[in-house]
Structure formats: structure tokens, C-alpha cells
Amino acid sequence: MARSRPPAPPVPPPAERARTLAGRARHAAVIGEALGEEGDEGLRNTPTLHHVPSTGAATLQFPEDHPLVLRARERGEALLPVMLELADVAPVTVRRPVRGLLWVSGRLRVLPMRVARRAALRIAAELPDERLLDVGHGETLLRLEPAMVVLSDAEGTEALAPTAMAAAPPDPVAATGDPWLAHLAAAHAGTLSALVPRLPRHLRRPGHRISPLGVDRFGLRLRVETEGDDHDVRLPFAAPLSCPGQLGEAVRTLIGCGDGDGQVPGLRPTSRPAAGA
Template structure:
């Protein structure tokens, strides 16, 4: 494979999965009871181990079922793009495992643990109209423009989220709303057949920038690689300046 066809480097699947989990995203719980019902949690949080704490109203039928016996279930997390797109979901994470209801003491401990990582007033409802459940992972699958990969829980636990995960949404919205000139400079280096499309900032990580090109009849995601991994805002700014002023190779997804 030569330089013109080699795919740009991207974060490993476990890192991409950890990043989707860290962002939170829209969640749906799918019990394996044959009903295909999608349950929207009051609150959810995926811990670094891959375990998930899920909060549901006390009266939800799934709470009672999980109190009677351990269930199998899948938690689906959708990674939404921070700008308005025709197809807003840019990645999915599925965690499949065993779901059980926590005791009152376990639920209080779980709420405190989640609050340390992600304070949320809805956690105050645990034990007061809401119940906490725990999903213990057996397997995970991450799917995005880089591909679809199955992960063991230990690989997920060993990875770290992208260093820009907490700031990416704000930066991309700012790029979309206030710096269309920058997006235009980046678009000059897209494959020739995509340059007539509507170019939108899609994603940002330590290895590169992703653009979504919306054509009249299809969408295309393009990754633009940095010259080296970055870990700080200053390094990121330097790479963006380089990309705006220098030719670079972009591989279409």
C-alpha cells in the first residue's frame, strides 16, 4: 500500500469506545426479553471498567424484573455530532451484559460514584422515586466511520478517552459558526469529486480532524491526519495552522 492510498492513523477501537462512553450521549437500554422494547434511562453512566449505572423510575417494569432475577440486556450509546447534520449519529457503542437491580445501600454508593465523575441533580432521585441498576459487561462493540470492532471489557478498561473529548463539541460548534473560512481552507484539500459538497466539521481527536461532506445524494466522512499526535490546545492549534497552510493527504472513508 503506497502513501496515496494508506488510511490516515486513527485512535484504536478501545480508545474510540472509551471516548463515546465519556461523552455520555443518547442512551437506550434493550432488554433481551424478545419484546425489542427500547428503554430510555433517566440517567446513565459508563464507568472506566465498562460497567454501567442506569437509573430508571421505581415503577418501571424492568426494575421489578431485575429485582427478581439477573437479566441480559444491551446498552446502546449514540455519539451525536455537535453540529446539525442530516445524519447526526457519528458513532455507536453497544455494551452487552448482565443487568441487576441494586440494593438501597448499593444504589446510594453507585449514585455517589457517578456524582464524582458527572454531577447531576437527577442522582438525588435515587432512593426517592428512582432505582439504580448495574450492567456488568460481557462484550462491547464500537461502530463508526473507522469500522466496527468487538472489544473485550478488559481492553476497554485499559484504554483512555481522547484528551479532547470534553472540549470537542464546543470547539467544533465554534468552528462551524464562527470560522467557516477555516473550514473552507480545509475543504481545498478534499478529493476533487467532493469539493462541491457542503463541508461540515464532524470530529476531532488527538490524531486528526474529521469532516463530513454532504452531497446532494450522499454523505462522506473524511479524516485529515495530523503530522503527530497532539495532547494540548497549543499543539492542536499548531497542527490546524499547518493543515490550513500546507498540502496534506486525506483518505476518504
């Protein structure tokens, strides 16, 4: 009789992953139709600052004389169709650092200066940034009204309505996950070595470089860099986390509960080529 394959480890649903990526993406670019010279399409415009709430209604800061701002002003009430690309970059040094991409399609408008200043104050209360002081002094804010969201990450590609992303609960470890991963990589090499038995056998060879790539309430994701390829391996926690304070104990449990075959009882670690490999 054929043996049934253990289920894959659980992962956050697409809308939750999209919300997490939108909130932590450090790299943004606006791509739109004919934003440069006549007939030149698909130009990438990097904002001075970007803020993307769970609704996807992004606020983007640009110089007042930027071609994108001028183009949006020309469109007026018609608004400017654009796509905002958000890149989720790993907090540790790896060969392929982009963990996921989020594309928010919609229409762009320039905020009136009075509205822009109020928006800058609201953003500063959440995420203080001295660049916001330039709003009204050579810089202005634009607002993207989202129509569709597309997520592409290690788990696949999904198209989502902005309302689905807005309704998704926040991951309880999202806000502290990246600093925690950076600390794990910089100060706890022994912990990473202790996780090697959790990997599939073909990835446990000496000389492979192991880095903590991602973490969410369901598990820890490791990047294994071999001589000719990269692999991402998800190690599921024994139970979903409800707060960042549970991360340490969850990893200690991973280290201490191995069955000698790189598996958690009832679940298997997923190994796949890294995105873009």
C-alpha cells in the same frame, strides 16, 4: 512500474475509540429479552440518566416502578441479560448525526438503595446532574456487569473484551472535542472554507456543505454533504496531539501546509460515504 498508494491516515485503535464513545455518548437505551408483555422482545428502555466508565460497567437510573427495574428485581441473583446501546451523536447539525454506536452486552442488577446513594454521590462528583437527587425518591440505580463490547463507527466494526476498553488510554482531546467542534462550526466558517483545498477534488465543488464532525489526537473529520450523498473525510494532523491546547495550531498547520492536491505529504485524506448513507 505501478505506483504504491500512500498509507491511510492513522486513527485511534478500536479500544480507545470505544472508550471515548462510552464516555461522551449522550443517548442510551437498554434492550433486553421479554422486558415488556409476554413474548415481546427487543423493547428499548431509555434511562433517566446513564454513566459509563471505561470498564463498561454502566450505572443506569430508572424510576423504581419501571418494568425494567421490576423485571431485574424478579431475577434477583440470576441477573437480567440485556444489551446497552450507546449512540455517539455529532455536536453539530448534519443529516446523519450518529457518528458511532457502542453495544455493551451483560447482566443487569438493581443496586441496594444504600449502595445506589453512594454511587449517585460518586457520579455527581464527576458529572454533576440534579436528576441524581431523585435517587431514593422515586428513582433507583441499576448496574450492568459487562461481558462483551461491540463498536461500530466510521472505521469499521470491532468486538472487544471490556478489559481491553478499560486498559485503553483516554484520547487527550476527548473531553473538549465536541464543544470545540461546535464552536468551530458556529464561529469559524472561514476556517472551514480554508480547509476545502484539503478535500479530495470531487468534494470541493461549490454548494457542498462542510461541517466539523469529529476530532481526536490523530486528526480532524469533516462531513461533506452533497445534493445526493454524504461523505466523511479524515484530515490527519502533522503529529498526534497530547493536549487540547494544541488543536488550534494543528488546524492552522492543516490550512497552511496544503500541496494543492488535498493531501498531506506522505498521507492521503480518507473519503468514504457517511455511516448509514
